[in-house]
Amino acid sequence: MEPAAPLACVIIDDNEINRFTLERAVQRHDQLTLAASFPDALEALTYFHAGGEVDVLLLDIEMPHINGLELVKLLPEPKPAVILVTTHASFAVDAFELHVLDYLVKPVNYARFCQAIARVSVPKPPVAPAPAPAISTPVAPNDLSATGTDLFVKTNGKLLRINFEDVLFIEALSTYVVLVTDKYKHIVGGTLKSMEERLPFRHFVRVHRSYIVNLHRVEALEDNLLKLGQHEVPVSRPYQDELIQRLQAL
Structure with missing residues (x-):
């Protein structure tokens, strides 16, 4: 069996040292080949x-003329796998909106870099339907603490009380999850699986490998899309039958 062809990698970073560091990481990785490296987003867009x-695409965010987030929106289809590389974790919410593959904070550790690349180059196995969370799921101490419909979650270095009746859905973003309400997006460390295991509310249901939804906030289901406020969440096939049963039982 012939080895898979290396992935063509493009780097965009206006800082020469950072760009050189990423170039070295790409050259060191046996599943990547460096196709191009640019100091400017406009040049890369051409x-x-x-x-x-x-x-x-390894993409810096803070650049002159066009920043990385703006560039992602301008990329022609089909878009490449985008890995944002930045000095600030505060852009994670905007990255979540653009559905980037991963989000690396500088200085980038090579092991973390390889972890991000593995998400592109290693096929993911089929996802089996997740069982509905039990009503009395144990809660991790010093992390989530439930009282009624409220949970305390760690976000931005503090414990924040959130009324989960206000949460429309939860989306996975790399090593974070994002709790989406009508007005706010709260970034919480951890995986979607760990969040699912800790939720004590039965009406929060997994509908996709990247989404858990609040059934109390679902307005409609059409063409495998759930409408929740101004948002639409995809429903993957393994979860469809159980979801319909749960909605009809409300």
């Missing part, structure tokens, strides 16, 4: 529209 090869 490359993309000309049909330049790219499977993985």
